[in-house]
Amino acid sequence: MSQSRLNEEQARSLALGLVADLPPARTPARDFLAAQFDRGLAWINHPVGAGGLGADVRLQAAVNHVIAAAGGPDAAAVNPIGHGMCAPTLVVWGTEEQRRRHLRPLFSGEEIWCQLFSEPGAGSDVAGLATRARRDGDEWVADGQKVWTTMAHQSSWGLLIARTDPDVVKHQGLTAFVLDMSAPGVDVRPLHQLTGEAEFNEVFLDRVRIPDLARLGEVGDGWKVVLTTLMNERVSIGGVIPPRGSGPIARLVDRYRELVRADPATARLHTDTVAGLWVRAEVLRLANIRLSQLRTGETPGPEGSISKIMAADLAKDVYSELVTLMGAEGLLYGTYEKVRPVVAMEYSTPQKAFLRSRANSIEGGTSEVMKNVLAERLLGLPGDPRADKDVPWRVIPRS
Ligand SMILES: Cc1cc2nc3c(=O)[nH]c(=O)nc-3n(C[C@H](O)[C@H](O)[C@H](O)COP(=O)(O)OP(=O)(O)OC[C@H]3O[C@@H](n4cnc5c(N)ncnc54)[C@H](O)[C@@H]3O)c2cc1C
Incomplete structure (x- = not known):
């Protein structure tokens, strides 16, 4: 991505302009964040129109500092999974249309996101996941179970990784999708933590239909997206x-x-x-x-x-x-x-x-x-022995 020549002083001055025009104490958080996005101060390194100014990523710290000092809202706290993980993934892997549709409401907190990676049999070894997505014309049909899905109960969208080809090695048969959490067949159930709160969830997918247009990256690119x-x-x-x-x-x-x-x-x-x-x-x-x-x-x-x-x-x-x-x-x-x-x-x-x-x-x-x-x-030290690295996912034993 080509970078604009914005310097730290200019980035700070743009942030000061934002807090002057929309004083945080008198502006609803969502409106403030939407304006921050529109002025390219959401992720300053993103392209213009995608919440950024195509500037050096390191300038974001100066912007955040000005906004925090003025008591402005923190998008990362409002939508932590969306802000920290899903947005950067959309920028790298999303189509122009996907970025245009999703990034602004994600940043403003209007649409919360969750990350549908872990499964009962696949956490650290997320490449071994078993949720299946099968192609059906212009759509995919997903079946399976995710677990520990933070804020799924608040989410409009989920970043879903599913297995689309069980006959190749585990890292190659995965594909990423943007899942509409209100689609028929998506069932979100609370999991209570030590604190008593149910911040995360189990998410069951039962014949959930996902348009191919909601695919992120190419079929089989899921591991790179992960x-x-x-x-x-x-x-x-x-x-x-x-x-x-x-x-x-x-x-x-x-x-x-x-x-x-x-x-x-x-x-x-x-x-x-x-x-x-x-x-x-x-x-x-x-x-x-x-x-x-x-x-x-x-x-x-x-x-x-x-x-x-x-x-x-x-x-x-x-x-x-x-x-x-x-x-x-x-x-x-x-x-x-x-x-x-x-x-x-x-x-x-x-x-x-x-x-x-x-x-x-x-x-x-x-x-x-x-x-x-x-x-x-x-450190370049030898890796763990990985017996399942070169065999098709279908033949790997699962509990
Ligand atoms: C609060 C919280 C929020 C979460 N939110 C999300 C979310 O939003 N979305 C999502 O997809 N997931 C989420 N997770 C899941 C999280 O990513 C997994 O719990 C984590 O990756 C570990 O996987 P696991 O629980 O299956 O444990 P396992 O992978 O079964 O690990 C069990 C133990 O074995 C150890 N172990 C495993 N493999 C190795 C290895 N190769 N070498 C050495 N030790 C190893 C682990 O360190 C651990 O101690 C969340 C978890 C928590 C606690």
């Missing part, structure tokens, strides 16, 4: 660059300060741990800045796995220390209601954050799998 999504997912989860000392670590430091005032002797026992966690948060933040500066391509590379592992471990350790500092209060969860959240990844109370953060080293690829990616793709 890789685009997963590379973006790792950066979307682990690559956030908050202001120094903000986010989860700020909550911990605030609590620690309270303890210093209330009970200095106990606080002293935690000084080393809190300081160590602060250093790790800062190292992650600086590493993410460095990675974002090094990034030039449209799709992030395997180095996104570094942030993903570090962020998952850090979040778990920070929230664990936070509830520890709370003493007995940290054990109280309030009412344990089984609810259907309207936003994903809800970390409102320390107790909820502690429980929810356990999932950080699983979602978007487990830490073990991230380590495999680093070992093989960055």
Whole structure:
């Protein structure tokens, strides 16, 4: 993609213009985000008309900084799967028509998206998935089951990967589709997590008809589409660059300060741990800045796995220390209601954050799998033995 010559100062000035024209305090979030998209400040590296200005991807941080400082809405929080994973995939693999139809309502939060990859028998090994799509004239007919589908209950659209050819090796027989979540035969059922919330779902597909026009990429290109999504997912989860000392670590430091005032002797026992966690948060933040500066391509590379592992471990350790500092209060969860959240990844109370953060080293690829990616793709170490690599998917034993 050719890049415009926009510089950081100009990007910042465009963002200042946006917040001046649509003051966040007086503008509904959806209207603000739609205007952000129309001005090319949604994904500044996207082409003009697709939410961007064809500029350097690194300028987005300057834009986001201005909008956050003015109290503007965060599209990534409104539609996390759509924003972080589906949109970049649409940009790389979508047709002109698909981008025109989907990107704007996705960014504004008018249409929420979900990611239909994992299945009961295929999580880390997503290439082994069994949901079938069979061609029927100008349509495809999909049957199967997906699982752990975050926000499927809120979603208008899903990024679906299905097996279209069982007779070739597993990575080759997959095709990607944009699935209308309201199509007949799509059945979304809640799965309750440790927090009590049903943020994710099982999704059953029973003879769901998908127009061929909703295919993403060529037939058989599904694995390449998956890789685009997963590379973006790792950066979307682990690559956030908050202001120094903000986010989860700020909550911990605030609590620690309270303890210093209330009970200095106990606080002293935690000084080393809190300081160590602060250093790790800062190292992650600086590493993410460095990675974002090094990034030039449209799709992030395997180095996104570094942030993903570090962020998952850090979040778990920070929230664990936070509830520890709370003493007995940290054990109280309030009412344990089984609810259907309207936003994903809800970390409102320390107790909820502690429980929810356990999932950080699983979602978007487990830490073990991230380590495999680093070992093989960055360090050049020998790969795992893969006995099913060269045989047709149809003959691979499945549980
Ligand atoms: C909160 C949350 C939200 C999610 N949202 C979505 C979503 O929106 N859409 C979606 O499609 N999926 C989603 N997932 C699913 C997620 O991607 C999978 O859970 C994850 O990829 C692991 O797959 P699995 O659960 O099948 O575990 P398995 O793949 O069965 O893994 C089990 C264990 O074996 C280890 N393991 C597996 N293979 C290897 C290997 N080669 N080397 C070393 N260790 C290995 C794993 O690390 C893990 O500890 C979500 C998961 C969570 C927790």
